[in-house]
Amino acid sequence: MTLLGPADVRQLAERLGIRPTKQLGQNFVHDPNTVRRIVRAAELAPDDVVLEVGPGLGSLTLALLEHGNPVCAVEIDPPLAAALPETVAKFAPEHADRLTVVAGDALRVDLGEHAPTALVANLPYNVAVPVVLHLLATVPSLRRGLVMVQKEVADRLTAGPGSRVYGVPSVKLAWYATARQAGKVPASVFWPVPNVESGLVGFVTHDGINGDKKATFAVIDAAFAQRRKTLRAALAGWAGSAAEAETLIRAAGVDPGLRGEQLTVEDFTRIASQRRPAEASG
Known part of the structure; x- marks a missing residue:
């Protein structure tokens, strides 16, 4: 199957009339090697059902489908949500039946019936922490995840006690899961190019902390x-x-x-x- 390259991403955006907005934190990945690296870093099991938040134009979606796992993609932007099945049908028709698209806000939609077990997503910088914590709180079927976030956010999420950047996100994520840094992502693989570096955060959920x-x-x-x-x-x-x-x-x-x-x-x-x-x- 074919993954999206720089020309594909721009053509798709132009056809849909998409102009990436800071409000939605839209920076689209256009490098096939990067999305395949993200999928490898996610360490998905064969039986994982993947939850992808903010699939955008579908770069990571295609790589996840290529890996063989079913994908439930939650997209807040209506034109992008409507176009994603068409993109998959064009670039990966043999995997189209494995994709489910939920149009809506990941902080509000009910994902219970889909029972996703792994969160893999390129999260908008402005909502990364709320989305991760909300999903861990409301989707009990999640057992692992790999998210791409602003490097500064990655540092906060994975910091331990005593670290200068240890804070509320670090402790609250630790309530649900054990987190790790899983690599850096250069700005050059995005369109438009952001002015910050990105980082990968992997996590595995645990049985929880004994308390209120x-x-x-x-x-x-x-x-x-x-x-x-x-x-x-x-x-x-x-x-x-x-x-x-x-x-x-x-x-x-x-x-x-x-x-x-x-x-x-x-x-x-x-x-x-x-x-x-x-x-x-x-």
């Missing part, structure tokens, strides 16, 4: 809202006072003089568990 997710995420948000402050100070509002925050933090076996960037997701979960349900709900 909503309560834990509230502690994470509070700790990083004032990340330069100690936990005792940063969690004062959450706990009701700095003194109460210190009591709860110590009860969790954590030093209240630490900052949020030094804690694991398990640490945050233990802190959250120290509040009684009535307190936690406000």
